[in-house]
Amino acid sequence: MTSTSYSEIFGSFLDKINDYFIKNQLEINPVFADEILSGYLRSAIPKFTYCTKNLSKRDEVLSQFNICLSDxxxxxxxxxxxxxxxxxxxNSEDYVYNKIGSKDYNLHSPPNQLKQLRELRKDVKDEANLLMIEYYYRQGV
Structure with a gap:
């Protein structure tokens, strides 16, 4: 195979999350869902530091990388x-927190939701960094 379809990466992403909005959009408005997923992918690409392949070799019309990506x-x-x-x-939770203040925020929001979201994102970034380190050393660079 000389290319990798975005849908292969989207499938892996969707297997890891429980976002009913995106999964519902895949059924009722797949073009919109693809735009959402493509946006996440475009933002993720520059954060894949030390990739040994040129991730800019892609075709947005065909929704694919013009290179074969490993698992x-x-x-x-x-x-x-x-x-x-x-x-x-x-970012949305930060906005609400800053707009209504901490006392009202705690009264009207699930406890510690913002803190938990931040911790979850940090954990995910840490996981991605560990994967990149493992990838880097497997490449023998």
Whole structure:
């Protein structure tokens, strides 16, 4: 195979999350869902530091990389997509927190939701970093 379809990475990403909005959009409006997933992937690509392959070799019209990615490379991109998926949720919570103040926020929001989202995103980023380190050493670079 000389290319890797974005859908291969999207599948791995979707297996790791429980986002009913995205999964519902895949059924009722797949073009919109693809745009969401493509946005996460575009944001994840530059964060895949030390990739030995040129990830800019891609075709946005065909939704594919014009290179063959290994399972590890796909896994790293899918994991980085999770961090990108969590970022808007955290940014939205930050906005609410700053707008209504900490006392009202704690009264009207599930306890520690923002803190938990931040910790989850940090854990996902840590996981992606560990995968990249393992990938880097496997490449013998």
């Amino acid at each position: 590890m490379e796909k896994e790293i991109l899918a994991t980085l997509m999770i961090a990108e998926h969590l970022s808007p949720k955290i």
